[in-house]
Amino acid sequence: MSIPLLDLQAQYCSIKDEIDAAVMKVIESCHFILGSKVQELEEKVAAFCGAKYGVGVANGTDALILSLEAMGIGAGDEIITTPFTFFATTECISRVGAKPVFVDIDPKTFNLDIDLIEEKINENTRAIMPVHIFGQPVDMDIVMAIAKKHNLKVIEDACQAIGAEFNGKRIGGLGDTGCFSFFPSKNLGCAGDGGMVVTNDKDLAERVHLLRQHGSPKKYHHTILGHNSRLDALQAAILLVKLKYLDSWNDKRRENAYIYSELLKNVDVTTPFEMDNVKHVYHLYIIRTKKRDELEKALREAGISTGIYYPVPLHLQEVYADLGYKWGDLLESEKASKETIALPLYAELEREQIESVVEVVKRAIL
Numbered sequence: 001m002s003i004p005l006l007d008l009q010a011q012y013c014s015i016k017d018e019i020d021a022a023v024m025k026v027i028e029s030c031h032f033i034l035g036s037k038v039q040e041l042e043e044k045v046a047a048f049c050g051a052k053y054g055v056g057v058a059n060g061t062d063a064l065i066l067s068l069e070a071m072g073i074g075a076g077d078e079i080i081t082t083p084f085t086f087f088a089t090t091e092c093i094s095r096v097g098a099k100p101v102f103v104d105i106d107p108k109t110f111n112l113d114i115d116l117i118e119e120k121i122n123e124n125t126r127a128i129m130p131v132h133i134f135g136q137p138v139d140m141d142i143v144m145a146i147a148k149k150h151n152l153k154v155i156e157d158a159c160q161a162i163g164a165e166f167n168g169k170r171i172g173g174l175g176d177t178g179c180f181s182f183f184p185s186k187n188l189g190c191a192g193d194g195g196m197v198v199t200n201d202k203d204l205a206e207r208v209h210l211l212r213q214h215g216s217p218k219k220y221h222h223t224i225l226g227h228n229s230r231l232d233a234l235q236a237a238i239l240l241v242k243l244k245y246l247d248s249w250n251d252k253r254r255e256n257a258y259i260y261s262e263l264l265k266n267v268d269v270t271t272p273f274e275m276d277n278v279k280h281v282y283h284l285y286i287i288r289t290k291k292r293d294e295l296e297k298a299l300r301e302a303g304i305s306t307g308i309y310y311p312v313p314l315h316l317q318e319v320y321a322d323l324g325y326k327w328g329d330l331l332e333s334e335k336a337s338k339e340t341i342a343l344p345l346y347a348e349l350e351r352e353q354i355e356s357v358v359e360v361v362k363r364a365i366l
């Protein structure tokens with residue numbers, strides 16, 4: 001039996017008619033860039049995460065970059081974040097000329113360790129960028145309290161966690177900005193690249209608005225240097241169909257994650273830890289084992305796809321050699337990079353498939 005890490009085909013088949021109709025409507029309208037579909041999606045995604053404003057952009061990376069630029073963050077500024085994330089998180093910080101300052105992770109949640117943030121704050125610190133990694137929210141009460149105390153901005157990298165909740169509130173709307181990616185494999189994915197910034201701050205929303213379209217408040221009038229970073233109408237139309245299903249898909253992901261964790265209870269692997277005041281949306285189902293590489297091989301040979309998130313923590317990436325970190329500096333992140341593996345997880349995954357994966361895990365781990 002072959003089991004993919006993620007089965008986008010299964011999702012598409014379940015809503016094919018609706019998606020096809022939505023796509024054809026946009027094509028027939030010949031209105032492809034921004035427009036009413038994008039605006040409708042912006043309103044709905046903002047409302048979905050309890051924020052006032054949403055601004056569609058070209059991808060999640062740009063959502064982060066435009067957030068930073070809208071806040072006036074650039075050369076000489078420091079942003080505190082985690083090294084255990086996708087590279088885009090800190091690429092954006094470096095891209096605007098600022099410096100990522102890494103704190104180690106909590107080995108249970110894989111999220112940045114909130115107890116280590118304050119010691120890294122100095123006069124150059126401008127913001128904290130929590131990443132809700134694998135779909136589990138960072139403790140936003142603590143992050144926001146630290147930010148308030150030190151007058152820092154908070155940019156949520158919410159790319160892996162749309163629909164997740166902290167203390168009953170959806171993430172994305174909790175920081176100064178929340179950044180989403182609609183990359184196809186995310187919990188809410190489009191048919192290409194897409195992203196969005198959400199915020200409750202009118203000024204920031206207006207700045208991101210300007211930045212995404214050449215700094216142009218009015219056609220051929222430019223007040224600042226911007227980007228071409230728009231969400232297109234086809235993607236918005238597809239996302240509007242899918243947004244209706246997001247909660248039920250996230251619930252199915254959670255159910256499937258619990259089935260795995262139950263079946264793996266007596267197996268010598270560490271299953272995901274879920275904080276009790278969150279709704280984790282399991283963008284990825286990550287287990288930990290010292291036999292990670294053997295397990296990866298056994299699953300591959302059985303036709304089961306897995307993923308390694310992330311094999312090299314960001315402080316040790318070649319591109320960041322000049323930041324001067326070395327192995328041993330952020331031990332928990334480094335250990336996690338050697339011990340974690342993602343098992344197949346998506347809404348349409350069947351119980352029998354989960355059982356097959358678990359059987360292979362059991363055999364490999366014994």
Ligand SMILES: *Cc1c(COP(=O)(O)O)cnc(C)c1O
Pocket residue numbers: 059060061062085086088089131157159160180181182183193194195
């Ligand atoms: C996917 C992702 C991004 C970037 O999103 P793109 O849409 O691919 O640019 C940023 N941060 C994290 C944590 C992500 O998972």
